[in-house]
Amino acid sequence: MPTRSFASFRPAPRRIEDPPSPDALFTAFLSSLSVDEGAACAVLYSAAVRHFLSWLGLRGIALETLDDHVAHRFEKHRCRCPGYSAQEPAYKADLAARVRRFIRFLEDQGYIVVADGIDDLGGHLAAYSHQIDALQLVEALSGAYRSEAEHFAIWLRVSRRPWTEVDEGVIEQYAGHYCRCPAFRKRGKLASSGMKRRRRFIRHFVAFLRDRGAIAPVEAKLEVHPDVAAYLGWLKQHRGATDATIRRYRPEVDRLIAMLGAPVLWDAAGLRSAFARRSKETPGSVSLLVTIMRSFLRFLIGQGQCRPALLHAIPSVQRYRLSTLPRYVDPATIERIISACPTDRPVQIRDKAIILLLARLGLRASDIRDMRLDDIDWRSGHLIVKGKSRRSERLPLPQDVGDAILTYLSTARPKAIDRHLFLRAHAPFRSLSSSAEIAGIVARTLERSGIEGLPTGSHIFRHSLATNMLRAGAGLESVGTILRHSSPETTAIYAKVDLPMLMKIAQPWPGDLSC
Template sequence: MSSRSFASFEPAPRRTEDPPIPDALLTAFLSSLSSEGAACSVVYGAAVRHFLHWLDLQGIAIRTLDDRVVRRFEKHRCRCHRYSAQQAVYKADIAARVRRFIRFLEDRGYIAVGDGQADIGKHLAAYSAKIADQMFTRGTARNYRSDAEHFTAWLRVSRLALGDVDAELIERYAHHDCRCPVYRKRGKLVRSGTKRRRRCAQSFVEFLRTRGAIAPLVPVAETDPHMSAYLAWLKQHRGASDETIRRYRSDITRLTPMLGEPSQWDAAILRSAFERRSKETPGSVSLLVTIMRSYIRFLIGQGECRPALLHAIPSVQRYRLSNLPRYVDAATIERIIAACGTHRPVEVRDKAIILLLARLGLRAGDVRDMRLDDIDWRGGYVRVKGKTRRPDRLPLPQDVGDAILAYLATARPRSGEEHLFLRALAPFTPFVSSAEIAGIVSRVLDRGAIEGVPSGSHIFRHSLATNMLRAGAGLESVGTILRHSSPETTAIYAKVDLPMLTKIAQPWPGDLPC
């Protein structure tokens, strides 16, 4: 832990005998500060003498001290003999030193701090070792350690046990007006914002849960029985993926307040809810129709609503061939690949990802989910699961294999993770979203100053299909590389093969236009 810490974390058992006289306590406290120099003993001695004098005037016993007493002391309008001028100028400094004195009394067992604090020191030491193993930068590791110490100090000041910790308590800690006995400069805590407090406290609490010091989170039960049964049906009988279930649940949850109980539904209610929801997400109207009809069919099968309501959801006109796929030519693809540097580990990783997207037309999710054992180096192929969750094998081009091998040999962090690609900063976890792959593409375009290229990773997939067709490949070959389940999906790329369309185009009937 930080050498500047003013907090200890293993209080002695509560003493049954009365505490020594105040002068003896002060002497013992100042003796504990001897390693910090004579000046430290002078300033702390003055603050504690003032506090003990005020306690005597107020008739407050040592055993009853807590942070509320210190706050009273900090706010009192000082008329104490020989101390009033000092109190007026350095209130915050004096209160911080008094809190350290109270911490000393707690550590000696003269003030009870409640149960649940005995093993805090061991947990903090183990957490510090874990932070070291994750290879954070020096500053980041210091932040996580100091905030974990700050959190435990706040728990003690607030007289809270580890068993009381929950999300609401973490939020209270993130926003608390700090008076904790941790390192301060002129009475103020070293800067630690709300976001950092929350993030670091959550990290420490998750660590405590893995050690069994805090009870694990209990998943929130689904309050809507219809929703709970529907989600189970999607999982067990429809084989939906977790991402599909999450999306369906999200949209239906937003619709439920507009609809009410299924037994009360009618066509007007369904159409009104659909109209309101479609205005919120106009780009996902067709998917919303699919989700609503799926849910209604399930409820009809359960006897919860009338079968005729299935026809109440309006159809959405879709023209599959109305737009051209966005693509870039082969020369621009090569420029993007050439823009990938190899001087830093993150650039080596990004180049391997860009080559997988460009040469094999993989989706962002395919790259995100790729694992180390998906590559067969002897056979020269890579396994890709894709949307169907049925693994397919694709040939591994030489330049792609070389880029992946360079990443594994020189840039991939040492980690027990099975995923092929990891984040470049500690704690070196896998990507959790396809949007992170799109962000890599965007950064590569910025580094290479390449403009006029549509953003996102899917542009490589469209470009690969288009350039293959223009080079003479058939639709069947393109569909095999892109792993399309239907030839109709591949056929949309025939619209951008202008040389082929020129050959089969018929002359304009009649006279030439004027």
């Protein structure tokens, strides 16, 4: 059910002539509300508006200067107006709410000129409504999206804020504002859950307006150290680093600057102390920490801000790449996992197609998350995969995988404008947000199959595919091609998992023989 509103959102030309008499103005106001003059609602509006007009006349306030500040003064005034008596605070709040609707009517009629800083707001709201319809949300949720967008537009006008000033700070003020806006909705201050809901809906609407070019994007006003900014730009332009790599490097570099200060003051003792502190905080990322610190030091040395000898202050970390065996699952267990995938509901059909892609092609979770409808060539039976190397690879599409995807597309995939292959099963129908969602699908499938003791991540299928291919007689080059490894050394870790072959070439242990 659409929310009732008193806002037209159409730009009104400025009225040159003087406003009509209070009676004529009030009659036009009731007509805009679609309220009969004899109704009880009309009586309440009549008392509020006539009291307000009388109060304006006593204080000499012109109609064209009305805003929310004037309405607030009227709400808080100690009534001594002729013909009117003092009222209770709760009633005065309702009185002011009706007055604010009257002020909005004057704005829509052009008696009060307001510069919103946006063109065709009504058209943008209509386009936003169509986009919400395309998401196929339930009626209550879609109505909430539309209602909150209109409420935000009303609040901006009431606050006399132009759309050009909308940023995260303005959204936060809206989320926590004490509502007295001229629209049908809950009054007062919302609970924390309601504020969170407001914030989420308005961020969605503001992002929609920015995508349409209706309002200019607001750049994040974050204080970035000049050396850090130069380093991140160097990674992007000269080293070809991806956005994900830059996001991972930046927090560590920021912490390093915060701990040691300006790079010109760095020394070996300070670097070692910072490294020891960070390695204790994140023991599982020590190798990456060494890589980041050395990369930043090389950049600073190249810029002449650090002594070259400081590069040797970062200790080396021993990494034994071949010290453990990759965990894998035998082919019989893989088939058991696949057979445990039901296909009674749309979400189960989607999950089975994802499990088959993991098991048959050894794809990464990120590969499946980013896969789009155009990546499948049905005529040639190929699948285009964009991996971590940022280049496209063509892989053969097995028959059972193709059948599962086709079943999902024809019977289970929601009709949505999103071009990603796999979408969420419930509205709003968007793509999977992260690889963790695919890991959750794997965990639910393993639990359903009753198999215990296996990792719940999706990478277990990748390790299993490589191991089973080697045991079936495939070469390392073939395995590397299927898994899309850029270096043969990465594929070489699977050479040690063929234990029967290793047993044939293993030499007896010398025992107690002397060296």
